[in-house]
Amino acid sequence: MSDLKDLYQxxxxxxNRNPRNCYIMDGASCTADGHNPLCGDIVKVYLRIENGIIExxxxxGQGCAICTASTSLMTESVQGKSVEEAQGLFDEFHQxxxxxxxxxxxxxxxxxxxxxxxxYPVRVKCATLAWHTLNAAMEEKxxxxxxx
Amino acid sequence: MNISAGAATGLxxxxxxxxxxxxxxxxxxxxxxxxxxxxxxxxxxxxxxxxRSFYEHDCSNVHRGVHALxxxxxxxxxxxxxxxxxxxGARDSREIVFTRSTTEAxxxxxxxFVRPRLNPGDEVLITEMEHHSNIVPWQLLCDEKDxxxxxxxxxxxxxxxxxxxxxxxxxxxRIVSVVHVSNALGxxxxxxxxIRLAHDKGVPVLIDGAQAVPHMKVDVSAxxxxxxAFSSHKAYGPTGIGxxxxxxxxxxxxxxxxxxxxxxxxxxxxRTTFNEPPHRFEAGTPNIEGAIGLAKxxxxxxxxxxxxxxxxxxSLLAHAKEAILEVPGVRxxxxxxxxxxxxxxxxxxxxxxxxxxxxxxxGVAVRAGHHCAQPIxxxxxxxxxxxxxxxxxxxxxxxxxxxxxxxxxxxxxG
Ligand SMILES: Cc1ncc(COP(=O)(O)O)c(C=O)c1O
Numbered sequence: 385m386s387d388l389k390d391l392y393q394x395x396x397x398x399x400n401r402n403p404r405n406c407y408i409m410d411g412a413s414c415t416a417d418g419h420n421p422l423c424g425d426i427v428k429v430y431l432r433i434e435n436g437i438i439e440x441x442x443x444x445g446q447g448c449a450i451c452t453a454s455t456s457l458m459t460e461s462v463q464g465k466s467v468e469e470a471q472g473l474f475d476e477f478h479q480x481x482x483x484x485x486x487x488x489x490x491x492x493x494x495x496x497x498x499x500x501x502x503x504y505p506v507r508v509k510c511a512t513l514a515w516h517t518l519n520a521a522m523e524e525k526x527x528x529x530x531x532x
Numbered sequence: 533m534n535i536s537a538g539a540a541t542g543l544x545x546x547x548x549x550x551x552x553x554x555x556x557x558x559x560x561x562x563x564x565x566x567x568x569x570x571x572x573x574x575x576x577x578x579x580x581x582x583x584r585s586f587y588e589h590d591c592s593n594v595h596r597g598v599h600a601l602x603x604x605x606x607x608x609x610x611x612x613x614x615x616x617x618x619x620x621g622a623r624d625s626r627e628i629v630f631t632r633s634t635t636e637a638x639x640x641x642x643x644x645f646v647r648p649r650l651n652p653g654d655e656v657l658i659t660e661m662e663h664h665s666n667i668v669p670w671q672l673l674c675d676e677k678d679x680x681x682x683x684x685x686x687x688x689x690x691x692x693x694x695x696x697x698x699x700x701x702x703x704x705x706r707i708v709s710v711v712h713v714s715n716a717l718g719x720x721x722x723x724x725x726x727i728r729l730a731h732d733k734g735v736p737v738l739i740d741g742a743q744a745v746p747h748m749k750v751d752v753s754a755x756x757x758x759x760x761a762f763s764s765h766k767a768y769g770p771t772g773i774g775x776x777x778x779x780x781x782x783x784x785x786x787x788x789x790x791x792x793x794x795x796x797x798x799x800x801x802x803r804t805t806f807n808e809p810p811h812r813f814e815a816g817t818p819n820i821e822g823a824i825g826l827a828k829x830x831x832x833x834x835x836x837x838x839x840x841x842x843x844x845x846x847s848l849l850a851h852a853k854e855a856i857l858e859v860p861g862v863r864x865x866x867x868x869x870x871x872x873x874x875x876x877x878x879x880x881x882x883x884x885x886x887x888x889x890x891x892x893x894x895g896v897a898v899r900a901g902h903h904c905a906q907p908i909x910x911x912x913x914x915x916x917x918x919x920x921x922x923x924x925x926x927x928x929x930x931x932x933x934x935x936x937x938x939x940x941x942x943x944x945x946g
Contacts, residue, residue, distance in 0.1 A: 387560075388893055392886075392944050401881075423885045424902055424915035446915055448883035449945075504889060 390500035391507075392449065399453035404460055405442045414524045418445075418517030420509055425451045429517045436466050441518075448510050450501060455514035457494055467522050474515045481508050543836065543844045549925050551576040551832075562895030565930045570715050570743060570874045570921035571899055572765045575829070579769060582828040583821045594820055595794060595811075609820050612827035613810070616775050619830045620760065621751035627783065629776040629810040630818055634742040635665040637761030637776035638709070640813060641738050642669040644786040645759070645778075646707050652678035655704045657735075659684040659692055659721075660911060661714045664904040666740045670709065679706075686911065690717040690866025697726060701733050708737045712744035713872045716903040716919065718849070720748070720870035727757050736782070742766055746923070747845060747872040749838050752777050764822060768923075769829030773822030776813075783809035790815040833924075841924045842872070848922045849875060852931045856920075859938045865917050874921035876903075879941065884916040887941050891918075894937040896930075 409415075409430035418427045425447030432440035441459045445452070462470040476492055481501055501511045549555055554574045557564050566574060586608065592601035594609045610625075617625045631637045646656065656670045660683055674681045682705075684697040692710075701708065708730040713720050723739050730737045736758035744750055746767040752760045759782070763774040778786075788795055788806055792815040797805040806812045833841065852875055856862055861880035879887060888900030899919045902909045909915060920934055 388890060388940075388944055391889070397945065422901065423883075424909070425885075426915070448885035450886070451883075507885075507889060510885065 387503070391504060393497045393500065395457075395494065395497045396449060396453040399456040400449040403443075403452055403456040405456065405463075406444065407442050408444055409440065409442045412440075412442075414521045416517050416521035418513045418520070420447070420451070420513050422506075422509065423448060425510060425513055427451065427455050427514055427517050429455075429514065429521045431518075431521050433467065433522070436468075438462050438465055438467065438470060443514070447513070448507075450498075450507055450510040451513055454498060454511045457497070458514045458518060461493065461495055462518065470518065470522065474519055477515055478512060481511060543840050543924070545844070545925065545927055548836065549927075551578070552925055553577060553580070555925060559895040559897070560893050562893075565894075565896040565933045567920040567922065567926065567930065567934060568897045568899050569746075569923035569926075570766070570903075570919065572771065573746065573768045573923050574925070575770070575825075576768055576832050578832050579825045579828045583770060583825045586821045586824050593817055605820055608824050608827075609818065612823040615827040615830050616777075619750075619834070620745075620777050621753045622777050623753055624780055626808070626810055627777055627780050629778060629783070629813045630823060631761075631774045631776050631813075632772055632819070633765075633774040634663075634740060634761045634763045635774075637759075637774055638666050638738065638740065639669045640776055640789045641707070641709075641759050641761075641778070642673050644789045644813065645736075645782060647673055647677070648787060650674075650677045650679050650706050653704060654679045654706050655682050655702060656680070657682050657684065657697075657700055657705050657708045659697070659710055660686045660907050661690065661692070661717060661719060661721075661905065662709075662711050662907070663715055663740065663742070664906070666709055666711060667907070680704075683907075686719075686908075688866075688912075690714065690719045690868045690908075692719075692721055692726075694722070694725065694729075698729050701730055701735055703733070705730075705733070705735045708735055709740065710737065711740040711742075712750075713741075713747065714868075714905070714908070715743045715874060715921075716905040716908045716917070717866040717868060717876055718871040718874035718921075719866060719868035720744075720872050722870075723757070724755055727755055731756065743873055746833070746841075748842050758782055764826040764829060767826075767829055768832060769826035770819075770822045773819045773826050775826075778809075780809070783813075786813070788815070789813050792816045794818075836924060844924060845873065845922050845926075848926055848928065848931065849873075851928055852920060852922075852934070855931055855935050856938070859935060860942065862938065865912055865914070874919055876917040876919045878914060878917055879938070882941060882945050884918045886945070887918050887938070890941045890944055891934070891937040894933065894940060896934050896937045898934070 412430040413433045427445030430442045552574045590604040592605040594606040613625045613628045616628045727737045738759040739757045741762040745762040760777040765771040795815040865876040884900035
């Protein structure tokens with residue numbers, strides 16, 4: 385069971401039970417919908433961007449623990465950051481899950497709890513769906529994106 | 533078959549399990565417990581050997597060689613057709629068309645049988661519990677022809693509402709296409725009665741038997757269905773091959789599906805004369821080794837006895853249903869009176885995908901998702917379920933492993 389504890393860390397379980405910033409935002413400057421057809425995870429990300437800064441971020445969705453916790457933690461970690469910084473975090477996060485571990489640059493902080501997902505390739509998409517969706521929202525691509 | 537074990541159903545499961553090489557392995561350090569049989573079954577050594585033997589001895593093309601290997605390959609290929617005919621209770625081997633799968637069989641009927649007789653305003657009748665492969669081909673066809681796709685609803689137990697089905701068969705209905713056993717719920721539909729209701733109004737019926745053939749005796753002549761489709765890989769045979777049973781008089785009237793070699797009698801640049809059914813619907817070099825493997829798989833099922841298989845799986849399902857409900861927070865999806873093969877469930881507050889991952893760590897293979905039956909998920913307002921599905925080689929203690937795994941899930945999620 386030790387392997388599973390690496391995947392389902394307490395922080396992840398906590399954010400799954402009590403997702404942060406989980407509400408519909410009025411007056412969002414952009415939104416995007418993400419969908420993982422494999423498991424039916426859906427997430428909608430709302431952003432209020434002012435002068436290139438993510439002033440407010442929220443989401444609504446339905447998904448597995450990894451997906452929900454990843455979305456919740458993402459909203460916490462990009463709040464107050466510039467669009468470029470958020471994109472940088474996404475790249476690092478993606479790198480942590482799919483790339484070579486040593487190449488990591490930026491400190492991911494709390495997001496590091498998802499490192500265990502590396503060992504579960506079919507679940508990587510669960511952890512990255514929110515970020516792909518955020519990216520789409522930032523680029524104001526107002527179309528559905530998928531992880532496929 | 534050595535019938536000695538104490539199981540009520542008289543199958544010697546231990547002996548049977550020795551026939552399936554893939555069952556004997558560890559996954560994440562635990563013995564594999566394979567409960568994803570509705571997705572595909574493992575293959576007995578007899579099937580694997582038959583495929584290998586074809587390539588080692590008889591590898592050749594069919595229907596076109598004068599030499600010995602080609603004749604052997606042709607005989608083996610055509611005897612597979614006869615084996616399927618006998619297995620399904622058809623009257624004539626020429627009523628068996630080889631396809632790639634159930635999916636292709638449905639597409640073949642949609643294209644070659646229904647399409648030419650579907651006019652604007654006509655109707656195709658399916659049900660709420662179809663696999664996507666028995667929805668999408670009809671949707672596309674109805675779109676193309678300005679016809680209407682009508683859907684018979686099911687109740688919350690996961691059973692078709694027959695009174696509605698009867699009412700929905702109209703003089704505009706050109707086909708009724710119904711799943712025999714639901715892959716997502718395990719419901720066994722009363723296809724005999726459905727066929728009778730449709731025939732009373734002169735409407736032909738296609739049965740999707742993908743999940744029925746591995747679990748129960750199917751007799752297409754007794755059913756009197758017009759078409760019956762199944763996939764080899766869900767019945768212990770190789771992937772990439774399946775079959776469509778079609779009544780001879782229908783097949784004779786039908787236009788080709790794909791075109792090319794083997795399905796013709798003569799070709800000039802002015803005209804082509806199409807071959808007789810079933811060859812008319814089998815363009816190109818077929819999946820020869822698949823057909824040979826499939827025949828072996830059917831022979832294997834017959835050797836064990838489909839009635840014994842059914843009784844064994846029935847007792848597994850009964851045990852699983854009871855045991856699973858003792859896990860706190862588990863809810864079964866659907867409660868059909870007649871069930872075969874599969875059991876779907878959810879756990880309060882825990883996503884099926886997480887359950888699937890944790891069970892996998894315990895060596896237990898199940899399916900988590902929408903099972904290519906999203907309308908069923910919609911009916912229950914779910915995005916996914918966990919499905920445990922059984923085969924002839926599963927043991928009661930594998931259900932215990934599943935239950936133990938579900939307790940681990942509870943532990944992880946606290
Ligand atoms: C009820 C049912 N119909 C059709 C299919 C499609 O079978 P195949 O993918 O072999 O064409 C499946 C497979 O999951 C099924 O369960």
